[in-house]
Amino acid sequence: MNDHPIGSEEQVRAELNHVLRAPSFQATDRNHRFLAYVVEETLAGRGERIKAYSIATDVFGRDDSFDPLQDPIVRIEAGRLRRALEHHYLAAGSLTGIRITIPKGTYIPAFEAPEPAPSVPASAPLDLHMKAPHVMVRAFEQHCWAADWPDLGRTLTLQVISALTRFTELFVYGFGTSMALSEAHSAPRVEIDYELTGNLTITRTSIRAEFLLQNVREGRFFWSHSIERVIGQSLDPSELVAVCGAIAGEVASIIAQRDGIMDGQAREMAGEMPTQFAAYHKLIEFQDYWRTVDLGRFEPLRQDLERVIAEDPRFAGAHACLSLLYSDAVRYGLDCGPEHPRPIERALLLARRAVQLAPMSGRARHALGVAEWFSGQPGKALETLRVACELNPNDSELNAEFGFRCAMRMEWDVGVPLLISSFQRNPQQSVQYHIGLFLYRFAMGDYEQAQQEAMAAIAPADVHPHPHIACAAALIRLGRHGEASAHLARAEAIAPGILDRLHDDLSARQIHPDLVAKLVLTLDPSRNGVAVLRQRGASQRH
Structure with missing residues (x-):
């Protein structure tokens, strides 16, 4: 052992x-x-x-x-x-x-078992004077049906390293260090924050590359991606190298986008860089929060980002992320303290400042669109999110957000394809976007698929009532009242009284009135108590 x-x-x-x-x-x-x-x-x-x-x-x-x-x-x-x-x-x-x-x-x-991250005393000040994130690219494993290209995996490794070094806010270990540490059997004696590993599979007709990105300090894999490219029958070596180069460029750009680290060539579009590299770490923490919707992270992250913008007042990315947090405070009914009794006003202010600092930033427009949505301006919000997607059409998160909001307004032709493609490109994105696909399936009468989408929207922390309400609505339409009762009970446990105020709650979220009516009509028998469905489910079982 x-x-x-x-x-x-x-x-x-x-x-x-x-x-x-x-x-x-x-x-x-x-x-x-x-x-x-x-x-x-x-x-x-x-x-x-x-x-x-x-x-x-x-x-x-x-x-x-x-x-x-x-x-x-x-x-x-x-x-x-x-x-x-x-x-x-x-x-x-x-x-x-x-x-x-x-x-x-x-x-x-x-x-x-991953070692837990060291705890920081609550009284300790935020340290904004840390170095750039250190990235190690491990030598990619290669699987090939023939032995003609034994070094193609190493070639891809070199190309990915070269592509990542274009992002000047990263510290990327060189190819020699990468090879030496990949072949070593002992633990490396260098500092690593993020580690990229991968596999390259070559067949007679295609090249497939699979990647995993790990937060080494926490022992968590938080991003995965696969890219497949068709190759010609001639299997020309120069073509293979060129295909690997294109794959390397794509994965490097996605990693930079994922961590909020911007290419130096796009500084004019993205706004000024922060004066301290540690500000980027807070953007990474925000991405983890946004993906998991773990409200336990909300308040510490809000306070940290407030400190970041105080120290880096021209850092547009931090303003945008903080704005999205305040929009979440509206979405989930969170208390931001006496200094911000109306979080939507703070969300709008921060988002507008982000756009002012970086008018061509998709992230800034994302924050503004969400803030406009929760301030009761769905039409304006959709236009802002459309512009955000035009600024960065390959950002799966922006596509998911725009698609989600379109689905809530029953603009299926735009919203549904965006949602489906965003999950195909980024299956590990925030589960909340499954609700957009639930609404579409539910409206179309495909209740089995609607229930599956609603189940997929339940985050690991399970602290949000709406996915359970969605599950219950689909299950009632399917005649599965006992299961629906359990989900309604969970929704009430998370947010007491949510069923009694369901119409107002859904309307405040700018969901199309026709969708609100159908959901409320479906759930009407149980709005004054979950016991009705419990009793019905029990009678069916007996």
Whole structure:
């Protein structure tokens, strides 16, 4: 077993069973057996016997003549298993607090738990004098049907590093350091904030690259992306290198956008850079908040961003993110203290300042559009969000926001394609945007799909009543009253009295009156108490 095992054998087995049964563990039956075999062998104290030969013969059914030097099946399947595990933990997290990994260079599993981020005393002042984020690009694994291009993975690694160095606010380790640390078996002795790993798969007709970005300090994978490009039959080496170069440029731009780090060439469009690099870290924290909709992060982040704009008053990105927080205060009924009794006024002020500082910034227009929406100006908000998307048409978050707002106004032709494409490009974006697709499915009478979209909108923290209300509405239309009752009970527990004021609540969110009417009519039998549906569900069960 590991030199420093984490958790008991029972916990490890519980985690193994959870992974093997989870829909997010997208692996073949062969790799299910592969994972179970190496974990059980390790728990039994036979980890040193786990070799390519034993896996091939005991798991894959190869005969005694198997030669790992001639047959790369175990190495290829191990790479696929690693990717499947990374995807699972990115999508679903750990059940037990333990993560099962297969470290590169070995087939012996490790049982790990990320170290918690160090706590900062509440009285400690915000440190805005930190260095630039340090990024390490690990050598990308390569899987190829032929051995003609053994270094294409290294070529892509170099191209990604080169592309990232164009973003001058990043500290990116060079290619030599990347290669040395990727091949080292011991922990690196350099400081790393973010680590990019990837895999390159080459077939006769296509190149597929898969990427994962990890916050090393917290041990969290918070972004994943895949890019596939068709290649010609000639398989010209210059064409392959050119395709890898295009992939590198795309992934570097997305990473910079994801972390709020702007290309130096776009400074005139994005506004002035902050005087302290640590301000960017708050934008990263905001992106995590926006994706998870974890209201526990709201107040500390609001206070931190207020300090950021006080110290960097011309940093448009911080103004925009802070504006979105104040709009969320309106959306979720949060108290911002006596200094801001009307958070929507603060949201509008900050957003307008962001646009003034960076008139060509999509993020600034995003903040302004959301603030206009919650100030009761849906038409003006849609026009602002449309401009934001025109400024940055490849920003999946902007497309999702615009599509979401269009769906709320029943502008299906614009909103639905934007929402669908945004989730295809960025499946891990904020779950709140699924409500836009719920509204479309519900309006069209596709209640089964509507219920699935509503379920997908329930954030991990589960502190918002509206996805549960949406679930209940779809379930009632499907005749599943007992399940609907449970969701309504949860909505009432989160926001007491929400059902009694549902019409006013939905109208205040600028949802189209026809949608409000249909939702309220559907839920009307239970607006004066969830017990009605509970009773109906119980009678149906008996």
